[in-house]
Amino acid sequence: MVLADNGHDVRLWSHNPNQVAEINEKRQNEKYLPGVTLPEAITASADIEEAVRDAAAVILVVPAKATREVAAKLAGHIPAEAVIAHATKGIEPKTSKRVSQMIEEELEHVTHRPVVVLSGPSHAEEVAKRQPTTLSASSVEMEEAKKVQELFMNENFRVYTITDMVGVELGGSLKNIIALGAGISDGLGYGDNAKAALITRGLAEIARLGTKLGANPLTFIGLSGMGDLIVTCTSVHSRNWRTGNMLGKGMTLDEALAQMGMAVEGVRTTEAVAELADKAGVDMPITKGINQVLFHGAKAKDIVDQLMTRLPKHEMDDLQDVLNAR
Ligand SMILES: NC(=O)C1=CN([C@@H]2O[C@H](COP(=O)(O)OP(=O)(O)OC[C@H]3O[C@@H](n4cnc5c(N)ncnc54)[C@H](O)[C@@H]3O)[C@@H](O)[C@H]2O)C=CC1
Ligand SMILES: O=C(CO)COP(=O)(O)O
Numbered sequence: 001m002v003l004a005d006n007g008h009d010v011r012l013w014s015h016n017p018n019q020v021a022e023i024n025e026k027r028q029n030e031k032y033l034p035g036v037t038l039p040e041a042i043t044a045s046a047d048i049e050e051a052v053r054d055a056a057a058v059i060l061v062v063p064a065k066a067t068r069e070v071a072a073k074l075a076g077h078i079p080a081e082a083v084i085a086h087a088t089k090g091i092e093p094k095t096s097k098r099v100s101q102m103i104e105e106e107l108e109h110v111t112h113r114p115v116v117v118l119s120g121p122s123h124a125e126e127v128a129k130r131q132p133t134t135l136s137a138s139s140v141e142m143e144e145a146k147k148v149q150e151l152f153m154n155e156n157f158r159v160y161t162i163t164d165m166v167g168v169e170l171g172g173s174l175k176n177i178i179a180l181g182a183g184i185s186d187g188l189g190y191g192d193n194a195k196a197a198l199i200t201r202g203l204a205e206i207a208r209l210g211t212k213l214g215a216n217p218l219t220f221i222g223l224s225g226m227g228d229l230i231v232t233c234t235s236v237h238s239r240n241w242r243t244g245n246m247l248g249k250g251m252t253l254d255e256a257l258a259q260m261g262m263a264v265e266g267v268r269t270t271e272a273v274a275e276l277a278d279k280a281g282v283d284m285p286i287t288k289g290i291n292q293v294l295f296h297g298a299k300a301k302d303i304v305d306q307l308m309t310r311l312p313k314h315e316m317d318d319l320q321d322v323l324n325a326r
Helices: 017-026 048-052 064-074 099-107 142-152 165-188 192-212 217-221 223-234 239-248 253-260 265-280 285-295 300-308 317-324
Strands: 010-013 042-045 057-060 083-086 116-119 133-138 157-162
Touching: 010 048, 017 042, 042 048, 048 064, 057 064, 057 142, 064 099, 064 265, 083 099, 083 142, 099 165, 116 142, 116 165, 116 223, 133 142, 133 165, 133 223, 142 157, 165 192, 165 217, 165 223, 165 239, 165 265, 165 285, 165 300, 192 217, 192 223, 192 265, 192 285, 192 317, 217 223, 223 239, 239 253, 239 265, 265 285, 285 300
Parallel strands: 010 042, 057 083, 083 116, 133 157
Antiparallel strands: 116 133
């Protein structure tokens, strides 16, 4: 919708022919964006080749677990000059790859163009109402990030550029783990103090892992770090917060995911990051605790008790680690 508002012809590809028909015939996408009328400049197709033919830019926004499959389908059809961007948030279990790395691997025989990530506090429900939203466009090549900034930027949608791709992708992906935790905390009946603690100490562990993996610590206080962490931990729109909330109220993970019926990236990301923290030797007690709740039958209340009764620490120990990692 932002691209259509900016005067671009937008072709959506979907693997679901019913969704394609609904978008083209009714200008609606009832399951995912109820009540929103899509601009005429948006057309949908179930044929990926037709969708990307002669495209100036190709933007992947499928759930992280579908990224490789869809990028592989795109290979061979992507125009050589097309800007390639994504807005997906997740880390691949086992490989610990970021989404841009998965896309680059699947397209490496076709193009070596650097991928751009568009990330930040941006629930689709509010973007569709044209409410003020700010994001970061990041690529290792500033020129590529600027192209995405120029495509998307308008009076409701402000895009900043940044070249710290590692920090932007990790911030956008790892905040979903903490949002699950914030939802669990609210579901257990804990208050704002607990949520503020999760957000702040969550950011500390995101920054600790991120800098170990090469990110700039300052990126984590930017839109794709602190900004997205705040919106996802506090917004009723967040699927991660809502899923956590159901868990805190006693539902099983399967029940909560069935009720959501949409991508809840934090679940798979928690598993991936708990593994990655061990590989990287980084202390991530909140992520590890949420992993225990999601996959190992731990009771959320017991995990909170464990987190609260760990050995006393100096608050700035973590920040010193982050700075030392630079
Ligand atoms: N919804 C939001 O406000 C935001 C979402 N994101 C990210 O965007 C990504 C996608 O999220 P949503 O669109 O919200 O999820 P969603 O669950 O609302 O929609 C996912 C779409 O992907 C399609 N899909 C699923 N598996 C597929 C496959 N194997 N091949 C092709 N298509 C497939 C589904 O049919 C559906 O149309 C996630 O990584 C999410 O974190 C990022 C920023 C904001
Ligand atoms: O990343 C998002 C907002 O910026 C979307 O968060 P949820 O996936 O939790 O809805």
